[in-house]
Amino acid sequence: MAEPLLEVFDLVVDYPTDTADVRAVDHVSFTVGQGEFLGIVGESGCGKTTLLFGVAQLLSPPGQVVAGQVVFRGQDMVRLTEDELRHMRWRDYSVVMQSAMNALNPMKSIGAQFKDTLQAHGSPSDDEIRQRSAEVLNLVGIDPVHLKSYPHQLSGGMRQRAMIAMALLFTPQLVIMDEPTSALDVVAQRSLMNKIKELQLSLGFAVIFVTHDMSVVSRYSDRVIVMYAGQVAEVARTETIFDQPLHPYTRGLMSAFPSIRGPRRELAGIPGTPPDLARPPTGCRFHPRCPEVMPVCLTKPPDLYAVGGTQVRCLLYAEDKEKEAV
């Protein structure tokens, strides 16, 4: 990873409301290297989808980026005009939405939707369109006869794969995926994840993969970002985070899902509920649910501390003098 493909610096996204601004993404920074698979894990309401929309410049009002930069191939996407962005979408980066049922147009055949996308970035001939559309459908393992099919004629797994095929029409360098597997059954989910990984390795694009299910991302991602209440709680390589989770929240998540093998052990889960981002807790945002809470956590918001190769937002890993400073 010499040159990062995407760099996000201190991104802040607010949703202004009548009473208070809801800060859904609070000073988030990360990088994505060429061909890297980055997983972003968090519960509902932690700001993961907002972060992704902030990166892809898809926020709709009232949501807006109030600070920070999103540098993609040397350009700050936050400053680009809608017109400039339109030229980049699909061609340089594409987004696969959570629910393919809603993302595909029910009134148009798959082929017609592919054609729309292809024609938005040039004027290919009908033959070229047919050929490229068939090619990408083959890539994701769908018979090209389905170019004539309408979305309702495909199963959930096939629709989701058709969405991915569409995202690959121009072989972009970055594909952003927002929980593409959450509406699918386990078997279909597994098969789709394997397909994504296989394509990523063979075509060499980078993936930002957002999910609430840690077990989905574990086997496929190179690095994982764990988000909590709009902030990055922990960043590390996937193996590290699974072998040695540092943040108490990450540890809680790791012990929250039952295993299919090994002895049956009591699941603890995490007590309490995720915070309301309109009124985030003082100090560390996780302190009301944290099993290892210290008095200082109630007042001092933790920074990201480096521990080995991991970055973790928890005062347990702060320098001693910092803990006493309050």
Next chain:
Amino acid sequence: MAQTIEPVESTAAAEEPLLRTVGLTRHFRLGGMFSKRMLHAVDDLDITIGEREIVALVGESGSGKSTVARLLAMVHKPTKGEIYYRGRSLRSLRSRKNRLWYRGEAPIVFQDPFSAFNPVFRVSHGIKRNLVLHRPELGRSERRREAERVCEAVGLSPKMLTKFPYEMSGGERQRIGFAQALAARPKLILADEPVSMLDVSIRAGVLNMMAHLRDQEGVSLLYITHDIASARYVADRIFVLYAGHLVEAGPSETVLSEPKHPYTQLLLSAVADPREKLESVSADTGEPPRVIDPGEGCRFRWRCPYAIEKCSEVTPRPTSIGAQQVACHVAVAEAQRLSDPAGTASVAHS
């Protein structure tokens, strides 16, 4: 499948499970009134639920598991077959009083806690309404006390009763769903995917609460889920459903440690285990089964790696192998070969 109907008071009632289905079948007509296309949601299903037991019904979407919940909740009527609740056929419950009685004995908890509550009422409304309907002998103050008791039984503070649904998180709402069910003093709670809409960190708490209800309140639960790992965690017995057919049943640990049916094996291999390494790409794409006029034969045969000719001719019936029941020609033949190497016994199928 001839079954005599035991009267409620007979001696057999002592051994009668809490709930038993015999050849339970539900078809839905597709298209217009005179259409002949039938969707076979559930076919010939025999399940039992005992006292103080959590039974998991596992299957992917389209396997008919929610239809089973609705049949047991008397939302749908079975096309064929019978459901016996404590030895009494649900078909015999005709009067409003009897149906009310059954709905109090076996209430249902829905999947989506965000749309299952009336947003303009406080959460105490649903609980108190159940108390008025099913336990009319209680007075006003007893109702309040009882509402507080069920609230505590599901792990919530009684203060929650005065809240509106929008003030609560998903996990809290789902607990209120269980509290509502509990208010009627049920023997069996039908829980249709109760945790699938909840966050991962909240799920464990609701699953633990279900085990607590079994142990402390003495209710049985039918836990309908697509997540076989959570079924293993909480259930005593597991029924695996595929395309409306029962494919495998037995004690959770046995079914999951020695799955006999190829579908159960596929389901288990698809569960992502974070500690496992990435392996070769599986060819199965998880296409849904064909359940519209499926005809005779095993419904898994198109995806099955072991399918033989017989699988497309004869529908396999659940057959006992040890503690398990397996509906697979290949697995049954294999088990028989192992227990009877000479091959003297013939393969028995009903």
